[in-house]
Amino acid sequence: MKEVLEGSHAVSEAVKLARVQVIAAYPITPQTHISEALSEFCADGRMDARFICVESEHSAMAATIGASSAGVRTFTATSSHGLALMHELLHWASGARLPIVMAEVNRALGPGWNIWMDQSDSLSQRDTGWIQLYCEDGQEVLDTTLQAFRLAEMVNLPVMVVLDAFFLSHTYEPVDIPDQETVDRFLPRFSPRIQIDTKNPCAISQMAPPAYYMEMRHDIHKAMRQVESRFEVVEEEFEAIFGRKYGQMEAVQCDDAEIIMVIAGTAASTCRHVIQELRSQGEKVGLLRLKMFRPFPTKQIRQFLGETRKIAVIDRNFSFGLSGIFAHEIRAALCNHDKHPPVFGYITGLGGRDVTPEILKEIYQITKATPFPKEESVWVGLNKN
Amino acid sequence: MGEEKKMTAKQKFFEEIPLFISRSLVSTEVNKTGSWRFVCPEYDEKTAPCSAACPAGEDIPRIEMLVARGMFREAYETILNENPFPGVCGRVCFHPCEGSCNREGFDQSVGIHHLERFVGDMAIQEGYLVPRRSRPGMSSGGGRIAIAGAGPAGLAAAFFLTRLKYRCDVFEAETEPGGVLRWGIPSYRLPDDVLKKEIDRIVSLGVNIYCKKPVTQNFLEEIKGRYDAVFIGCGYGRSIQMNIPGEAMADDGLEFLCNIRKGKAVSACGVAAVIGGGNTAIDVARSLVRLGSKPVLAYRRRREDMPAFGHELEMALKEGVELKELIAPIRMKAERGNIALHLQKMKLAGSGKDGRARVVPDGKKTVTMKVQQVFTAIGAEPGENWYVPPKKQDNILSLSHCTLMDEEMPMVFGGDLTNPVKSVADAIASGKEAAMALDTLFRKGRDAVEERLASCRVGDSGSLSMEIYMEGDRKNRNPHIVSFDEINADYFQPAERKTPRSLSPDESSRSFSETEQTFTKESATEESERCFNCGICNDCDNCRLFCPELSVLIDNTRRINLDYCKGCGICVVECPRNAMSLEKEELR
Numbered sequence: 001m002k003e004v005l006e007g008s009h010a011v012s013e014a015v016k017l018a019r020v021q022v023i024a025a026y027p028i029t030p031q032t033h034i035s036e037a038l039s040e041f042c043a044d045g046r047m048d049a050r051f052i053c054v055e056s057e058h059s060a061m062a063a064t065i066g067a068s069s070a071g072v073r074t075f076t077a078t079s080s081h082g083l084a085l086m087h088e089l090l091h092w093a094s095g096a097r098l099p100i101v102m103a104e105v106n107r108a109l110g111p112g113w114n115i116w117m118d119q120s121d122s123l124s125q126r127d128t129g130w131i132q133l134y135c136e137d138g139q140e141v142l143d144t145t146l147q148a149f150r151l152a153e154m155v156n157l158p159v160m161v162v163l164d165a166f167f168l169s170h171t172y173e174p175v176d177i178p179d180q181e182t183v184d185r186f187l188p189r190f191s192p193r194i195q196i197d198t199k200n201p202c203a204i205s206q207m208a209p210p211a212y213y214m215e216m217r218h219d220i221h222k223a224m225r226q227v228e229s230r231f232e233v234v235e236e237e238f239e240a241i242f243g244r245k246y247g248q249m250e251a252v253q254c255d256d257a258e259i260i261m262v263i264a265g266t267a268a269s270t271c272r273h274v275i276q277e278l279r280s281q282g283e284k285v286g287l288l289r290l291k292m293f294r295p296f297p298t299k300q301i302r303q304f305l306g307e308t309r310k311i312a313v314i315d316r317n318f319s320f321g322l323s324g325i326f327a328h329e330i331r332a333a334l335c336n337h338d339k340h341p342p343v344f345g346y347i348t349g350l351g352g353r354d355v356t357p358e359i360l361k362e363i364y365q366i367t368k369a370t371p372f373p374k375e376e377s378v379w380v381g382l383n384k385n
Numbered sequence: 386m387g388e389e390k391k392m393t394a395k396q397k398f399f400e401e402i403p404l405f406i407s408r409s410l411v412s413t414e415v416n417k418t419g420s421w422r423f424v425c426p427e428y429d430e431k432t433a434p435c436s437a438a439c440p441a442g443e444d445i446p447r448i449e450m451l452v453a454r455g456m457f458r459e460a461y462e463t464i465l466n467e468n469p470f471p472g473v474c475g476r477v478c479f480h481p482c483e484g485s486c487n488r489e490g491f492d493q494s495v496g497i498h499h500l501e502r503f504v505g506d507m508a509i510q511e512g513y514l515v516p517r518r519s520r521p522g523m524s525s526g527g528g529r530i531a532i533a534g535a536g537p538a539g540l541a542a543a544f545f546l547t548r549l550k551y552r553c554d555v556f557e558a559e560t561e562p563g564g565v566l567r568w569g570i571p572s573y574r575l576p577d578d579v580l581k582k583e584i585d586r587i588v589s590l591g592v593n594i595y596c597k598k599p600v601t602q603n604f605l606e607e608i609k610g611r612y613d614a615v616f617i618g619c620g621y622g623r624s625i626q627m628n629i630p631g632e633a634m635a636d637d638g639l640e641f642l643c644n645i646r647k648g649k650a651v652s653a654c655g656v657a658a659v660i661g662g663g664n665t666a667i668d669v670a671r672s673l674v675r676l677g678s679k680p681v682l683a684y685r686r687r688r689e690d691m692p693a694f695g696h697e698l699e700m701a702l703k704e705g706v707e708l709k710e711l712i713a714p715i716r717m718k719a720e721r722g723n724i725a726l727h728l729q730k731m732k733l734a735g736s737g738k739d740g741r742a743r744v745v746p747d748g749k750k751t752v753t754m755k756v757q758q759v760f761t762a763i764g765a766e767p768g769e770n771w772y773v774p775p776k777k778q779d780n781i782l783s784l785s786h787c788t789l790m791d792e793e794m795p796m797v798f799g800g801d802l803t804n805p806v807k808s809v810a811d812a813i814a815s816g817k818e819a820a821m822a823l824d825t826l827f828r829k830g831r832d833a834v835e836e837r838l839a840s841c842r843v844g845d846s847g848s849l850s851m852e853i854y855m856e857g858d859r860k861n862r863n864p865h866i867v868s869f870d871e872i873n874a875d876y877f878q879p880a881e882r883k884t885p886r887s888l889s890p891d892e893s894s895r896s897f898s899e900t901e902q903t904f905t906k907e908s909a910t911e912e913s914e915r916c917f918n919c920g921i922c923n924d925c926d927n928c929r930l931f932c933p934e935l936s937v938l939i940d941n942t943r944r945i946n947l948d949y950c951k952g953c954g955i956c957v958v959e960c961p962r963n964a965m966s967l968e969k970e971e972l973r
Contacts, residue, residue, distance in 0.1 A: 096406060156402065194406065194408070201412050202410070208407040212407070216406060222402065226401055
């Protein structure tokens with residue numbers, strides 16, 4: 001049934017439909033609406049789940065880890081400083097191989113204090129062993145959250161479903177909410193591969209000396225390597241039931257494109273319009289909308305970007321002293337590939353600043369006019385003095 | 386490839402997505418984490434400040450816990466262990482318990498006296514009996530005790546001595562038992578039937594009460610040999626005189642109250658001056674309001690110096706009693722059918738030995754009040770001089786609430802005669818102390834009395850617990866008095882104190898019916914839930930829920946599994962009511 005929903009509530013609805021058993025969350029703008037709705041579902045009996053109120057995000061993740069270790073389906077949500085506070089436990093969750101699903105609303109970090117859209121928070125957690133999936137609209141948020149549980153439980157790794165602050169979390173759109181029976185067909189009860197049991201007490205996640213630790217890390221890597229193919233399976237099953245599919249990334253008019261703009265999140269929707277307009281003017285431009293960031297889908301990146309002449313990567317984040325993070329990852333993916341078009345890096349839309357069609361067109365024009373990319377990223381849309 | 390084909394789908398899955406994590410193969414129970422401990426938690430129930438403040442030493446946190454659980458009978462039995470008069474005390478006690486309530490530091494004190502009254506009335510309504518109490522090694526067939534005076538002290542002595550297996554005969558000068566409760570306290574504060582039911586309950590234990598039998602010195606001689614001991618609780622029956630000219634025109638306040646209770650015709654008209662600042666003065670004034678006159682309280686000191694209980698004075702003022710401070714009567718004169726009451730104005734002159742303000746005449750300034758009646762209520766003294774124990778004799782043992790004279794037939798003086806604070810609860814306390822003192826005297830001799838009583842103190846206060854004397858569970862309580870700082874207030878929500886319905890001052894000033902009502906079950910339960918239950922375990926389960934080692938076990942009682950308790954102390958910190966302590970571990 002279609003309903004007009006806030007992006008945040010698309011997450012909440014999916015979590016309800018996923019029959020999550022334990023939720024532990026701490027409020028932070030712009031994530032609060034997600035856990036707020038869930039706490040209401042738990043309170044009024046619409047969800048048969050335990051909502052654990054905690055005093056910080058660190059504890060939210062700790063409680064989620066505890067519950068997940070006990071073999072139940074778990075969820076939490078956070079944003080920005082909240083995610084930063086969880087950092088230690090993000091490593092723990094993946095190291096303990098727990099299939100936790102978290103909604104992460106992309107928000108800037110302070111100071112200066114800023115509650116708006118920015119990708120720095122989730123990208124800073126790049127190396128924690130979490131699968132990261134970036135969404136573009138409310139429907140994708142709902143669908144991806146449902147898929148995330150399947151995927152996480154399949155590979156025993158935690159999944160972060162990422163959505164833009166306000167542009168997505170607080171924007172109302174028509175969203176098709178599937179019925180419970182159909183979701184149950186797609187997402188059966190969680191049957192954990194590992195589970196603590198008070199009747200047979202044992203120690204878990206305890207000391208792993210040099211003789212073992214490396215193998216454990218290698219196993220995480222092996223599981224991560226399976227994610228791309230398993231994601232395909234999950235998507236196929238999902239498509240068979242619900243008729244929707246997103247892919248690890250989405251290529252729009254890339255086949256003959258001489259310049260491909262690469263972007264993640266809601267700004268991709270703006271970019272879709274921009275390339276239409278540019279195409280109508282005879283420009284050979286395409287869009288590659290990134291969804292999966294971890295594991296980094298190198299194979300598909302090479303496939304979609306290898307043949308083009310120039311790549312313009314638009315980052316709403318910045319790794320100080322280097323580059324936009326998406327741009328840098330793409331450079332790395334192409335570097336040992338025989339086809340390696342130049343990668344132009346653009347920084348724009350930080351801290352909630354709009355990424356307007358004009359900005360995107362400007363980026364296209366710069367890319368077109370510049371033969372070789374500068375070493376430095378180009379910051380677009382800075383205030384003029 | 387050939388090998389791969391042999392694998393089942395499940396094996397293949399496990400091969401592709403391996404799950405090697407650190408996990409012990411054996412039970413973690415082999416790791417006795419208790420060996421890490423250097424401090425050890427223990428269940429250590431402590432003393433609530435209200436209990437220590439209660440002259441009768443009632444186990445208030447436990448009573449409120451039981452009321453909160455709807456266990457009204459058990460609450461009643463818990464009160465009865467320390468006080469046979471919950472219905473009476475819930476009404477007339479000045480409730481020092483509430484003044485020391487830790488909840489005061491949070492929002493407002495718990496309405497302890499309303500709850501006591503509720504439990505008392507519940508017992509009367511449901512006809513709860515007095516349960517049998519026994520203690521280890523208590524034999525039947527104790528001695529016989531004569532008790533002079535059926536006031537709260539004498540009746541309490543009879544009750545506790547009977548529970549200690551003594552046979553008691555109470556001798557009362559008046560026509561009915563009750564003493565000040567029956568004759569002194571007006572019925573709008575204490576209705577007859579409540580008192581009667583609670584006295585009946587004492588009689589039901591086998592106590593004989595002989596009325597119209599004043600105890601004289603001759604009588605004491607006569608009964609020698611028939612009784613093993615005597616308790617003297619004759620109270621303050623004689624009013625103190627003002628010794629001023631024209632005093633004969635004044636009525637005695639105590640007698641006035643007594644006449645009302647006896648149903649005798651009393652006259653009350655116009656303006657009445659009530660001389661005094663104690664509870665009797667207030668009772669006289671409030672009774673006068675009900676009889677249609679306009680009472681004016683004339684007190685020689687200031688309002689804050691009045692010995693009357695604050696809430697009583699407040700009620701009186703609400704009902705229309707007028708208060709004039711710093712005036713002392715000097716002369717009364719008849720004047721055309723009225724009384725001209727001349728009063729000396731007083732002024733402050735430092736403070737006296739007792740800490741109260743001292744007042745002296747303010748020069749020659751006087752005032753004259755034209756009134757129709759004058760009542761005196763400036764204090765009372767023992768009816769007979771020998772009611773008071775002799776001072777400083779070898780065989781005299783002065784205890785906190787009574788005095789023991791060890792003679793051939795030992796005598797204990799109690800009640801108002803020996804109590805530093807003249808209150809009903811203190812009178813009950815003296816009866817209880819007398820029972821413990823006599824029992825110890827008979828069993829262990831005089832030298833053992835003081836030490837034995839000291840071991841029955843509630844906290845560090847003068848109140849004594851019969852439950853501790855009887856070696857009930859309460860004797861294991863730590864005498865440490867829990868302070869507000871020791872309460873983990875995070876576990877409590879602010880909640881407004883509930884008060885039962887009461888008549889408006891306008892309604893109450895027109896009748897002798899009871900001003901205040903009793904709590905309903907619902908309000909009693911709600912109010913009792915406000916109690917912190919300071920120092921006692923109410924099975925909130927926090928210790929068990931928070932223990933990271935699952936070391937809190939519940940079999941019959943709660944205990945700590947020391948094999949695994951690491952001594953982290955979380956249980957002690959999370960106990961909302963300081964019913965646990967952390968002790969340094971003995972070196973092993």
